[in-house]
Each structure stands twice: as C-alpha cells, then as structure tokens.
Amino acid sequence: MQIVLSGKTAIVTGSTVGIGYAVAAGLASCGAAVVVNGRKQEAVDEAMARLRQAVPGAQVRGVAADLGSAEGCAQLVRAEPAADILVNNVGIYGPRDFFEVPDEEWSRYFEVNVMSGVRLSRAYLPGMAERGWGRVVFVSSESGLNIPADMIHYGVTKTANLSVSRGLAKRMAGTGVTVNAVLPGPTLSEGVQSMLKPSAERAGRSVEDTATAFVKSQRASSIIGRAATPEEVAHLIVYVCSLQASATTGAGLRVDGGVVESLV
Template sequence: MDLGLHGKRALVSGSTAGIGFATARALAAEGALVTVNGRTQARVDWAVDVLMGEFPGATIKGITADLARREGCETLIGMLPEVDVLVNNLGIFEQKPFDQIPDEDWARFFETNVLSGVRLSRHYMKGMRSRNWGRIVFVSSESALQIPNEMIHYGMTKTAQLAVARGLAEILSGTGVTVNSVLPGPTASEGVVEFVAQMAQTRGVDVTTVEQDFFTTARPSSVIQRFATPDEVAAMITYVCGVPASATTGAALRVDGGVVRSIA
C-alpha cells in the first residue's frame, strides 16, 4: 500500500532507539523526508548513519535537542520550522512506589512525556492548518487506560496525552489535519530488553523465562503473550500518518497485544 508520504516532511521526537527509531525507519521507507531527534549528538549521528545506510537515496537529518525542556523545543523549532508529519514519541518511564515519588519526579515526567508534545504540536499545527494537511501522532501507552500501580506518574502522563490529542483533533475539525494517539503495550524497546536481560542474569535464568514470567504475573491479560517489536508498533504509527488514514482522527489506537480487556 502506498501511504502517500513521499516528500512529506516528518519529525519523530526521541527517535534514536526503540519505537521512535523504528518509526523513523518506516517513514523513510515510504519516502518521507525524515528528521530524527535525540539528546546526544553521538546517538543522533548513529541513527542518521544507519538510516542513510538502509536508504541511500533518502533525505535524513538529525537534530540534537533535549525536548524535555522548553529551550530544547525552541532550538529544534528554530532549526526545523515546518513539518507535515509530527510523531510525539519522546517518553520516559520508571518503576517507583507512589509514596516515594517526589514532586520533582511528577514534574519531570509531565514535562518530558506531555509538554514536549504540547510544545511541538502547538507550533507545527499552525503550518499544517494553513496547508490544510498534516498528521500529528502521540505515542501513548496501554498504561493510559490501565494505570500501572508500580508507576502511577508514568500512567498519568500517558492518559494526559490522550486528552491533548483528542482536544487537538476537535480543534482541527474540518481540516485535512488528523491527530491520533497510538497505545503500545509491552514492547521490546531498548530499555525493556536491557531490563529483561538484567533480570535474567540476576535470577540465573534465560531471557525467555523472564518474559514468560512477566506475562504470567504482570500482564496476564495479554493475548499475544509476548513483547511486541518496535517495528510492529511503528507500522500502526506510520499507517495513521499516511493519506489512506485520512478518516482516522481523534482516535486512540491500541497496539497492545490485547492487554486491555476491551472490545472498543
């Protein structure tokens, strides 16, 4: 299927690894002009080099900026004033008991996971509306619907993203700009893979055993009973960025392996 993204300018925040990098790769494969973003020059250069190696004729560039800070967003916007496709992928997570989460952590999570996307969307939606075409995608999580009690501050930010995305979709009603959220479930991102490997080493078992135990105890409602791959999540994100998805807006689209027990 041709998604009609050839020549479209796309920005994926937090795209030097995991779902963000997989999405940048999928957009590049569709012929989009892709900008990757990360906090360190080394990681950004690595991502650009890998993508250019895979797609020699593509236009790939990188911008190093910490989008968890207002100044970082301003830096990026100054270097990239217009885009047609914005994927708000940047996000952090950690497990911490509720009574041990200080105010500073609540603020840090909100600033990184929510305000980064708010700031970028607020700027780029203006150009999209004037051109009467654009795509904004917030990469949320199944944790937006099933708040994990081991990281409530993370779940809160994922729910907030759904509210922002739905509100923006309604603001842009009647235009060619769509705004959606994509909700991955447990995914084998770089951080998760490292965590599972550490758990396996600590327990003296193999990685497969740790994964099976996780889905037996922590996510028993999963239908696929495994971690999704970043590419599987990126496929959904890339589709809703495309022209054929023009009737999909204001939606929260689950790529959660069936973890959320809901038919809607």
C-alpha cells in the same frame, strides 16, 4: 496497500532507539524526509547512519535537543521550522512506588511525556492547517488506561496524552490535519531490554524469554502473550501518518497485544 509519503517532512521525537527509531525507519522507507531527534549529538549521528544503511536513499536529518524543557523544544523548532508529520514519541518511564516519587519527579515526567508534545504541536499544527494537510501522533500507552500500581506517575502522563490528542483533533476539525494517539503495550525496545537484562542474567535465560515471563505474570490479559517488537508498533503509527488514514482522527489506537480488557 502502498504508503507513499514522498514530499512530506516528518519529525519523530526520541527517535535514536526503540519505537521512535522504528517509526523513523518506517516513514523513511515510505519516502518521507525524516528528522531524527535525541538528546545527544552522538546518538543522533549514530541513528542517522543506521537509517541510511537500512533505507538506501533515505532523506534523513537530525537535531540534538532535550525536549524535556521549553528551550529544548524551541531549539528543535528553530532547526526545523515546518513539518507535515509530527510523531510525539519521546518519553521516560520506570517503576517507582507512589510514596517515593517526589514533586520534582512528577514534574520531570510531565515535562517530557506531556509538555514536549504540547509545545511541538502548538508550533507545527498552524503550518499544517495552512497547507491543508498534516498528521500528528501522540505515542501514549496501555498504561494510560491500565494505570500500573508501580508507575502511577507514568500512567498519568500517558492518560494526558490521550486527552491532548482527542482535544487537538477536535480543534483541528476541517483543516485536513488529523491528530491521533497510539497505545503500545509491553514492547521489547532497547530501554526495556536494559531494564530486564539484570533479572534475565540472574535467572540464566534470554531477555526475550524474560520479557515473555513478565507479560504473562504482570500483563496476564495479553492475548499475544509476549512483548511486541518496536517494528510491530511502528507499522500502525506509519499507517496513521499516511494519506490513506484521512478518516482516522481523534482516536486512541491500541497496539497492545490485547492487554486492555475493552471491546473498543
């Protein structure tokens, strides 16, 4: 199957590193004009340079905006008023005991992980519907189904992503616009590598081996028995954004390595 997205504009939030960057590269390789987003201009510029090197001839633009606020989302929309594809990828995470998470942290997680996608979907979906075609993808997580005891605040936001995407898919029925959620499992992104690096150094082993040990001990139901790569997750997201995925909407699509113990 050949995915062609020439003539389409794709916005990928939080796309300077990790899954977001891999998605941006995948969409660019299919011919889409890609808008890279990050909080800092330097990171956006570096990501655009990497993309142009990785995908010769790529059409890449960048917008530095902190999407954890209404103003940051409005800044992105002012810079890029229309899009055919929106990948709501930006997110924050980190283990912390429930009894140590203050109200402010709950609010911060909700603003970044949930409200960024709500605000941007509200801004871009009407234009997609008017043109009769569009793709919106929320990057959720297996943690939205398997709420981790040490990241309850994070898991709740990922469950919210599933609710918003399912409801929006119904709201956009008959418009030619699909809305889906993709649920990665443990993924060896730059952020996860940074989180695991201290323990890897203490144990005298590689970050990759440390990630595998984490999966086997903390996500023992994993069928692949390792962390996925950002590219493996991006492959599914790129497909969901394609013309070929026109009958897939309102779905929660897992790329979790089989972590979730569910038949569907």
